[in-house]
Structure formats: structure tokens, C-alpha cells
Amino acid sequence: MSNDANDIGRSKRSKLETNLIHAGEPSPRILGAVTLPIFQTSIYETGNVAEYRDIRYIRLANTPNHVALQEKLAQVEGGQSALVAGSGMAAISSALLSVLKSGDHILVQDSLYGGTEAFLSEDCSEMGISFDHFDASNPDSWRAKLRPRTKLIYVESISNPLLRIPALREVTRFAKEHGILSFIDNTFATPINFRPLELGFDVVLHSATKYLNGHSDVCAGVMIGTQDFTRKAWGKLSHFGGALDPHAAYLLHRALKTLKVRVAAQNHNALTISRFLEQHAAVRVVHYPGLESHPQHVQARELFSGFGGMVAFELQGGEEAAERLLARLRCIIVAPSLGGVESSITRPAATSHYVIPKAERDAMGISGALLRFSVGLEHADDLISDLSQALA
Numbered sequence: 001m002s003n004d005a006n007d008i009g010r011s012k013r014s015k016l017e018t019n020l021i022h023a024g025e026p027s028p029r030i031l032g033a034v035t036l037p038i039f040q041t042s043i044y045e046t047g048n049v050a051e052y053r054d055i056r057y058i059r060l061a062n063t064p065n066h067v068a069l070q071e072k073l074a075q076v077e078g079g080q081s082a083l084v085a086g087s088g089m090a091a092i093s094s095a096l097l098s099v100l101k102s103g104d105h106i107l108v109q110d111s112l113y114g115g116t117e118a119f120l121s122e123d124c125s126e127m128g129i130s131f132d133h134f135d136a137s138n139p140d141s142w143r144a145k146l147r148p149r150t151k152l153i154y155v156e157s158i159s160n161p162l163l164r165i166p167a168l169r170e171v172t173r174f175a176k177e178h179g180i181l182s183f184i185d186n187t188f189a190t191p192i193n194f195r196p197l198e199l200g201f202d203v204v205l206h207s208a209t210k211y212l213n214g215h216s217d218v219c220a221g222v223m224i225g226t227q228d229f230t231r232k233a234w235g236k237l238s239h240f241g242g243a244l245d246p247h248a249a250y251l252l253h254r255a256l257k258t259l260k261v262r263v264a265a266q267n268h269n270a271l272t273i274s275r276f277l278e279q280h281a282a283v284r285v286v287h288y289p290g291l292e293s294h295p296q297h298v299q300a301r302e303l304f305s306g307f308g309g310m311v312a313f314e315l316q317g318g319e320e321a322a323e324r325l326l327a328r329l330r331c332i333i334v335a336p337s338l339g340g341v342e343s344s345i346t347r348p349a350a351t352s353h354y355v356i357p358k359a360e361r362d363a364m365g366i367s368g369a370l371l372r373f374s375v376g377l378e379h380a381d382d383l384i385s386d387l388s389q390a391l392a
């Protein structure tokens with residue numbers, strides 16, 4: 001397929017919605033199949049392959065399901081190359097260990113996903129890799145944290161659970177100025193709302209378990225960056241054995257086709273609900289980047305094309321009122337994960353952030369009364385009715 005007309009949907013010139021559907025699809029289609037079938041086979045005939053990495057094997061993330069999915073994800077995030085993994089943590093750990101060695105140091109944002117934080121403090125420190133937290137909203141304080149062996153700066157596009165946004169442009173400038181790499185976990189924003197590579201980040205990571213898959217039925221991760229980066233990360237991932245299964249790859253591939261419409265609807269619902277909560281007498285504070293009251297609202301408007309599906313809020317009545325609300329909800333599911341088509345809600349102090357000592361949690365702004373709401377695709381009127389009756 002060499003002429004341009006045939007490349008529509010398969011080239012970087014096409015728009016994101018088109019790439020979600022057509023990028024990475026085999027050309028020509030396999031036996032004409034419009035949907036890429038699941039290649040549920042762990043081994044493949046070798047013939048005369050030249051190199052080890054040309055052997056097709058599930059653990060090597062190079063079966064037809066992996067290849068198509070990776071090409072789609074690379075185009076959607078606007079990167080040279082993507083590598084899928086068996087979970088977000090498999091992607092994050094392989095990505096970090098592919099560029100860090102014993103003796104290296106990294107700078108990480110002060111409120112990170114719990115699994116990433118535990119990987120750094122428990123596993124990386126055992127391997128002689130050290131880290132320091134930095135205040136992501138105060139770029140003037142970063143320089144003092146650099147060490148001779150600082151290799152990397154690491155942030156999340158929207159933090160969990162308070163939904164703060166780091167000074168993203170400044171992170172990429174700081175990395176370039178000091179010759180270090182910049183990594184970003186873009187799970188909460190998704191490439192629909194924010195494409196970090198366009199801003200100058202080196203590597204984008206996702207827990208595809210969340211919005212990318214969006215149906216709460218798959219655990220997967222992805223890394224996107226240069227060809228050189230994914231080749232190194234591929235070495236680590238294949239040694240650690242963190243491959244994605246072809247059936248899970250198929251489900252994620254299928255889900256990506258509707259990512260744009262899902263995220264657009266979740267953006268809309270979350271903004272509607274955050275406005276409802278903000279004016280409700282029983283609600284003390286609402287954290288949502290789309291609200292004028294959010295501390296990084298201006299930055300979010302400038303860099304993001306949507307504010308995401310996550311809303312956090314605190315009730316006037318404290319922890320007891322929060323527990324009462326959870327017990328009364330009928331449609332919204334009380335569950336700790338996020339990014340699914342169904343709305344779910346959790347109290348981070350009792351779930352995702354439970355292991356952090358209470359005093360530390362309070363200092364981070366994560367009170368016992370804080371609730372984190374992953375807004376789904378139900379009608380906003382029904383979600384508001386459910387919240388209203390539970391708040392009454």
C-alpha cells in the first residue's frame with residue numbers, strides 16, 4: 001500500500017479518532033477479517049529467522065495481537081514506538097529499570113500512585129537506585145534536589161487522589177536544561193485529553209487497566225517513547241516475563257476503538273457532577289481540574305483538551321458522613337479502581353492510601369472524609385439523583 005489515499009487511517013497525518021480505529025490494523029487484512037482475530041498460540045513456526053528477537057513468542061510481545069496494538073498505541077500517543085505489558089506496574093517497573101542503574105538517582109513528584117511509590121522505596125532502593133520527592137507545583141525548588149547521578153524526573157499528568165496537575169511544561173524544560181529524561185504516567189488524563197510527547201516528555205506510561213481499556217475486565221500497561229527506549233524496555237520486560245496475553249491484547253485493542261467517545265462523555269459527566277457537588281450544602285470542597293476553583297485550572301485549560309473523568313470531594317460531616325454516603329449509594333459502585341464505563345467511588349484513606357500513616361496522609365491533604373469518584377458513562381442526571389438521595 002504505497003499511495004496516499006490507501007494510507008488514510010494508517011498514517012501519522014490522520015486524526016486521533018481515525019487512528020484509534022485504523023492504525024496498526026494488518027494490511028492486507030488477514031483473510032479479509034475486519035476485526036483482528038485473537039492469535040491464541042504461544043509459539044510460531046520459525047522457518048529461517050535470523051535473530052532471537054525475530055522469533056515470535058507471547059513473552060516477547062511480538063505476536064500479531066501485540067504488534068497491531070503497539071502500532072495503534074504509538075500513533076495515538078504520537079510516539080515512535082510502544083510496548084504493551086501485563087499490567088501498569090509491569091510497564092512502569094520495566095521502563096524505569098531499562099534506564100536506571102545502581103547508583104543512579106531520580107526525582108519523583110510528591111504524591112504518586114501507591115504501587116509506583118512502593119516500587120521505588122522497596123525495590124529500587126534495594127537495587128541501589130535512590131529517589132527524592134519534589135513539589136511539582138514549585139519549579140524553583142527543583143534545582144536544589146539535583147544530584148550528580150540524577151537521571152530522570154517522573155510525574156503523573158493528574159495526581160491521585162487530589163487531581164492536582166504538576167507544572168508540566170516546566171518539567172520538560174527542566175529535564176532538557178539538565179540533560180535528564182522526563183517520564184510521565186498519563187493514566188488519568190489519557191491521550192484524548194493530553195499528549196505529553198507533544199509537550200516534550202521522553203516517555204509516556206499508562207495503566208491500560210483504567211481508561212485505555214475502560215471496561216474493568218483487563219489488566220494491562222503500556223510504555224510509549226522512541227524506538228531506542230522501547231528496545232531497551234523490551235529487554236527488561238521480556239526478562240521479567242511481564243508480557244500481555246493475546247486475549248487481553250485483543251480486548252484492549254477492541255476497547256481503544258471507542259476511547260475518544262468514552263473519554264469525551266466522561267469529561268462531560270465529570271464536569272456536570274463536579275458543578276453539582278460544588279453547590280451542594282453537604283459538600284465542603286470539590287477537586288476537579290475543570291472547576292475555576294481548582295489551583296491549576298488555568299494550566300489545565302491551556303494544556304488539556306478535556307479535564308478527565310475523576311472527581312474528588314470532601315463532605316462537611318467528615319469521615320462518618322463519607323461512610324454514610326457510600327452505604328446509601330444505589331447505582332454508583334463502591335470499588336477502588338477507576339476508568340471503567342460504570343461509575344465507582346472509593347474513600348482513599350480506607351483503600352488506595354490506607355498504608356500511608358494517618359498523620360502523613362493528613363499532611364498530604366488526604367483526609368478521612370475525602371471521596372474519589374470515577375465518573376462513568378451513565379446519564380449524568382441518574383448519577384446526580386443517586387448522589388442527591390445519598391447526601392440527603
Ligand SMILES: *Cc1c(COP(=O)(O)O)cnc(C)c1O
Binds near residue numbers: 113188206207219
Ligand atoms: C492503577 C494505576 C497504576 C498501576 O496499574 P496496574 O495496571 O494496576 O498495574 C499506575 N499508575 C496509575 C496512575 C494508576 O492509576
